[in-house]
């Protein structure tokens with residue numbers, strides 16, 4: 001059995017008013033090609049198909065065109081689960097119609113967990129394995145939202161609720177497999193949640209949904225019966241803790257400036273004839289659009305825009321410019337917005353669009369001021385942004401800077417893992 005794991009498409013998303021439809025089109029086409037080329041048996045989507053509960057018409061069109069094409073590639077089964085951005089009702093609406101094409105939709109937690117257990121079939125109808133298609137679990141699904149409870153109590157209940165759900169799903173799946181004499185086949189699970197050890201971007205942290213800061217769960221929340229757990233919710237591809245088989249595929253296109261340097265990919269998992277430990281392959285996806293964040297003084301940004309090669313990407317670059325004061329504490333010019341928009345146009349024509357120009361006031365970088373009253377604001381800043389600023393102040397550039405940023409990310413992830421052990 002060979003599956004393709006993807007998640008967090010966020011079809012219909014706009015970034016500062018701009019549609020991301022073109023890169024979504026490229027991405028969907030690329031996944032179709034991968035399904036065909038790698039002879040994938042099942043596509044598994046771990047949630048956030050759409051960016052909103054009421055997706056725009058073109059996003060629905062992309063979704064249905066994709067599904068129609070996907071089942072013509074030789075892929076026998078498609079499994080779609082709902083994320084926190086999806087409306088369970090909207091996703092479930094065409095459920096029974098899609099089922100006739102072996103496309104299974106689990107928009108929200110089902111009343112009976114047995115209904116989340118889906119056999120994975122090849123195009124001839126042979127069962128190759130099973131999937132516990134667990135969608136994003138809402139408070140009401142966990143039946144644990146009590147008024148007046150403290151954050152700690154709530155957090156504990158959520159973790160217990162999630163663990164319980166996966167235990168029940170594993171039991172139901174094993175029973176179903178036993179009844180069908182399929183105990184030897186692989187069993188996988190999906191999930192849309194924040195598992196500890198995970199690294200977030202702006203988009204994730206902003207949301208503050210229940211499995212964000214509260215109720216973090218570790219890789220051990222997933223019973224060993226699952227030989228692979230396909231996760232969604234975090235947009236950077238990564239494994240959870242030390243378990244290679246519990247991982248996030250990440251979003252296949254950059255959805256936010258915080259994702260600008262992430263490698264985007266889909267994950268292919270293959271079981272051998274004996275159905276024991278599967279092999280995992282990350283297949284990188286092409287970057288069709290660059291999300292560029294320039295941070296520096298007026299003249300530094302001018303230099304960076306000058307040196308930038310926008311022709312490397314099929315779609316126009318979207319830029320976010322963060323202007324910092326120079327050593328005299330001034331920003332360097334008037335009408336920054338107008339200046340940089342017209343500079344970008346002069347240099348790169350239609351190949352670059354400046355979406356946002358921000359003048360960073362000195363006090364939004366309080367880390368170095370030692371002033372306690374502004375320290376709280378540091379918490380509101382993207383950690384990686386603060387680190388990047390520090391590197392820039394130290395004059396680090398190019399590959400050295402990227403190397404240090406990578407190390408910093410790993411350190412953050414390690415710290416999270418330690419928290420889990422404690």
Ligand SMILES: [Mn+2]
Nearest residue numbers: 008048083233
């Ligand atoms: Mn998402």
